[in-house]
Amino acid sequence: MFTTKEITHIFLVGIILVFVVAFKETISSGIDILFVGTMFAFILLTILLNVIAKKSMAQRYESTLETSIWNWERFGFKRERRLNKPIPAGIIFPFLLAILSYGNFFLFTVLESNITGTSARSAKSHGRFRFTEMTDTTMSFIIGAGVLANIALAILAYLFDLSVLARFSIYYASWSLVPFGSLDGTKIFFGNRNYWFLLVVITGILLLYALAIPS
Secondary structure (H helix, E strand, O other), X not given: OOOHHHHHHHHHHXXXXXXXXXXXXXXXXXXXXXXXXXXXXXXXXXXXXXXXXXXXXXXHOOEEEEEEEOOEEEOOOOOOOEEEEEEOXXXXXXXXXXXXXXXXXXXOXXXXXXXXXXXXXXXXXXXXXXXXXXXXXXXXXXXXXXXXXXXXXXHHHHHOOOHXXXXXXXXXXXXXXXXXXXXXXXXXXXXXXXXXXXXXXXXXXXXXXXXXXXX
């Protein structure tokens, strides 16, 4: 289900996000191996569940989904406005924000998804599928599955008194809805805005709850 490139990118992202969430604690108290290890496990679980949910939904639509670190190359609304070389924003931005905010603000937007139709979808083009290309609405449902999976994980984590895991999961779900560049939130927003709004409302309620209760 995962390519070698995807596994590498996911583990790299896990390391980046551990730095982000542990930055303030490490600066003030030094490195706590148990703390860092626990954060890494929680973050990895959050990301893997998100990606697996999207890949599973993609299979239902006879498609494949590949995940990679977010690269930023467009700087305007016109397609031709692109940077000569993409910037690995999924690596740079979380680091910068953690340092500039002294670890008080987390940027969990680090991955982007690419969806393509499979040969099975192409074979059905003369049946109930009129086109082999992925529609924007279909892509929004596929990407949205990852957000729903993180919402479910957050609720379960709270029920089992794993508040840190719940927070990470809801933070990740929230950032996954940001419509910027080639991020997942863009695909959901432009694919089906009603669906995007529904996910924002649900995630927003859980986010407010996560911020209101003590850690």
